[in-house]
Amino acid sequence: MTTGNPPRNQPEGARRSRVRTFLPLGVAAWVVLEIWLLTVVAGAVGGFTLFLLLAASFVLGAVVIKAAGRRAFQNLSETLQRQQQPDAVEAGERRSQGNGLLMLAGLLLMIPGLVTDAFGLLLLVPPVRAALSRYTERAIERKMSTAGQGTFGGAFQQARMKQSGSTVIQGEVVREDENPGSHRDDSDPRPPIMPS
Numbered sequence: 001m002t003t004g005n006p007p008r009n010q011p012e013g014a015r016r017s018r019v020r021t022f023l024p025l026g027v028a029a030w031v032v033l034e035i036w037l038l039t040v041v042a043g044a045v046g047g048f049t050l051f052l053l054l055a056a057s058f059v060l061g062a063v064v065i066k067a068a069g070r071r072a073f074q075n076l077s078e079t080l081q082r083q084q085q086p087d088a089v090e091a092g093e094r095r096s097q098g099n100g101l102l103m104l105a106g107l108l109l110m111i112p113g114l115v116t117d118a119f120g121l122l123l124l125v126p127p128v129r130a131a132l133s134r135y136t137e138r139a140i141e142r143k144m145s146t147a148g149q150g151t152f153g154g155a156f157q158q159a160r161m162k163q164s165g166s167t168v169i170q171g172e173v174v175r176e177d178e179n180p181g182s183h184r185d186d187s188d189p190r191p192p193i194m195p196s
Contacts, residue, residue, distance in 0.1 A: 034113035041114060057117045061109030064124065068102035075099070101129045 042050045101123055108120030122128055172193060 030115065034115055037114045054112050054117075057109045057120070058112070061106040061111075061120060063106075064109060064120075065103055065106035068099050068106060071102075072099040101133060105129075 038050065041053075045053075105120045105123035108116045108123065123132070
């Protein structure tokens with residue numbers, strides 16, 4: 001059994017991670033930028049034209065998500081068929097790439113705003129999508145290669161041990177009887193020290 005001291009509270013001057021610090025600021029800046037761009041474009045082309053533009057991007061996003069989902073289902077079906085037929089030619093491998101990024105593009109197009117629409121349209125360009133996919137795969141492979149070998153439980157325990165301010169001690173908890181005057185009879189069975 002593993003016991004340990006509960007994690008100590010971090011000192012008040014402890015540094016927060018950069019993501020936790022800058023993510024709320026980034027979201028706030030994005031919202032302000034979207035609202036400002038919408039007002040500028042609405043003043044330039046008119047409110048009704050802007051509404052039609054946002055509605056068209058919403059419809060385009062829905063179509064992209066539906067097409068990416070259909071493509072992912074077809075790829076899954078083909079993969080299952082190839083597994084059932086060991087002689088099957090490896091076809092459709094190139095088509096299976098980028099479904100997640102296509103769905104992200106559709107989601108960005110469906111969110112009302114001009115900046116998100118621009119990023120969504122950028123993700124619809126195949127070379128951009130392929131480059132981003134390669135970069136993401138390399139980043140994930142790097143993270144996985146630096147992770148320790150072993151089981152999920154071992155990784156969880158290692159993560160607990162690496163927490164700052166915590167100490168993990170391997171051992172067994174022994175509790176004394178409630179009544180200090182009573183002694184334990186040696187004929188009573190005792191629990192094993194190590195599980196067998």
